[in-house]
Amino acid sequence: MRFLDINDFSRSEGESLPFDEPVDLSATEPAFTEVRITGKLRNVVGVMTFRATVSGTCVASCDRCLEDAVLPLEAELKTVLTLESSEDDSVTVENGKIDLEKTAYDALVLELPTKILCKEDCLGLCPSCGKNLNDGECGCSE
Numbered sequence: 643m644r645f646l647d648i649n650d651f652s653r654s655e656g657e658s659l660p661f662d663e664p665v666d667l668s669a670t671e672p673a674f675t676e677v678r679i680t681g682k683l684r685n686v687v688g689v690m691t692f693r694a695t696v697s698g699t700c701v702a703s704c705d706r707c708l709e710d711a712v713l714p715l716e717a718e719l720k721t722v723l724t725l726e727s728s729e730d731d732s733v734t735v736e737n738g739k740i741d742l743e744k745t746a747y748d749a750l751v752l753e754l755p756t757k758i759l760c761k762e763d764c765l766g767l768c769p770s771c772g773k774n775l776n777d778g779e780c781g782c783s784e
């Protein structure tokens with residue numbers, strides 16, 4: 643599901659609306675897979691609060707050895723919504739609909755590390771022969 647319609651919910655004071663949706667980001671960013679947004683909307687005296695966890699996996703090439711690095715990502719969102727926006731812009735809302743795809747994408751991008759590594763102690767490639775040193779020494783340094 644891409645959009646969560648909150649028009650009716652905005653008039654349901656005292657209610658809560660749990661959601662748990664898979665999000666397909668393959669068209670936006672194929673590196674993000676297994677994306678899911680889980681959380682709850684609450685309407686307390688007409689004020690809508692939004693809390694959610696966005697989880698997913700990012701597959702990108704390691705900055706050191708160029709092999710695939712698989713990064714589990716998780717973001718927490720907590721904000722107040724109107725039918726047109728969220729207080730901190732973390733959630734994309736338009737015409738009473740939450741855009742789950744854009745919201746999940748924006749949240750996951752913020753969780754990406756500046757340096758992508760397949761493992762913390764990745765040894766990288768030998769600068770002389772290009773061998774992946776995680777697979778063993780190449781002999782250049784001797």
Ligand SMILES: [Zn+2]
Nearest residue numbers: 704707760764
């Ligand atoms: Zn690596």
Ligand SMILES: [Zn+2]
Nearest residue numbers: 768771780782
């Ligand atoms: Zn070497």
